[in-house]
Amino acid sequence: MQGFGTTIFAEMTALAVRTGAINLGQGFPDSPGPEAMLERAVAAIRAGDNQYPPGPGVPELREAVARQRVERYGLGYDPDGEVLVTVGATEAIAAAILALAGPGDEVVVFEPYYDSYAAMIALAGAVRRPVTLRPEGGRFTFDPGELRAAVGPRTRLILVNSPHNPVGTVFTRAELEVIADVCREHDLTAVTDEVYEYLTFDGAGHVPLASLEGMRERTVAISSAGKTFSATGWKVGWITAPAPYVRAVQTVKQFLTYTASAPYQRAVAYALGHELGWVQGLRKSLEAKRDRLVAGLEAAGFTAYRPQGTYFVQADIRPLGFTDGMELARALPERAGVVAVPSQVFYDHAAAGAHFLRFAFCKRDHVIDEAVERLAELR
Ligand SMILES: *Cc1c(COP(=O)(O)O)cnc(C)c1O
DSSP: OTTTOSOHHHHHHHHHHHHTOEEOSSOOOSSOOOHHHHHHHHHHHHTTOOSOOOTTOOHHHHHHHHHHHHHHHOOOOOTTTSEEEEEHHHHHHHHHHHHHOOTTOEEEEEESOOHHHHHHHHHTTOEEEEEEOEEETTEEEOOHHHHHHHOOTTEEEEEEESSOTTTOOOOOHHHHHHHHHHHHHHTOEEEEEOTTTTOBOTTOOOOOGGGSTTTGGGEEEEEEHHHHTTOTTTOEEEEEOOHHHHHHHHHHHHHHTSSOOHHHHHHHHHHHHHOHHHHHHHHHHHHHHHHHHHHHHHHHTOEEEOOSBSSEEEEEOGGGTOOOHHHHHHHHHHHHSEEOEEGGGGOSSHHHHTTEEEEEOOSOHHHHHHHHHHHGGGO
16 A cells, blocks of 8 residues: 555645635535434434444345335345445445455556545555546546557456546446446446436436446446435445345455444435435535536636536636646645645546646535635636
8 A cells, every 4th residue: 555645635634624724625515414314313323223233234224225226227136135235335345346356457447536446456456447537528538449448358347437526427328338338348347336326417317337238247336325315424335236246245345344334224224215305405406506616616717627417526727827736736725725636646647637626516605605706816
């Protein structure tokens, strides 16, 4: 792990605390999740539900996840054997990569990538093969030729994050077909990170890769309650996959954490069954916040890419005369009283991302307004 150091989120959040700047760096919401879900967790704790739950997860959460996948996407999974509850999506990603990639194996990732992917690929002794997402027609996408070129005889896995953090792209069916083709052709396993599955805008719908022809059998799908229910501190995630994959991932998971937090699992099971209306409201409110932040960033002089999902905006700093996002991110709290994350830390080809900052909009309106007012002073 030499070379990984402290995550950029820790560094930037510490900077926000030290300078009193508005933190649009780390992507956690500043409003609570559905009230009844929170009450369920309290009730579960008071009812004494405080000991190790079963390793695969409490039955009612596995059943709720299976029901959600079939009702929303038509994808059937057996709650006994094809669903595994994890400590957030983060542990699901870790256990899946450790289970499915070994020393010298290659893992294809789209860059910019979520930072834990690179760390877990390194811990597995595997090698990452990045494919760059670039702006084209107002959104970020990949070149199918580059994807094909990244796959070789040692490639075992491809990690697919859609809706994508940080670029905000929701892959279209056509883009997913290209990925599926490559997987089928080269017998690859896909690990899909779908934690923003509900947070899509402008009618862009999330399509799980597993729903494409021939992909269910080769896909380990990951999601989590953190983003959907504004409970990022609960760390309740899950995978859905064919039984042999779930067994492999659980074999690793049992030695990472053995099991996950009992009372929160019960509360999330309730929320998946009863609070999707609340999530619809969250989605609507985030769509408006996105527009608010994009308009503010544009007024401040950035080129802002309007995301189709997640709660992040990529902003190009070059129109303001800057070129180095890392330098600007470190100076921004003092200069403007705002914290953002330099996107280049999510790239292998740092030059491809050097001029982007990532701003989060899962914040109260007055916080966003104050941040963009301050950013307007940069000019
Ligand atoms: C937040 C996030 C995660 C981590 O999810 P947890 O459930 O909090 O562990 C994983 N992937 C992406 C892309 C994320 O943004």
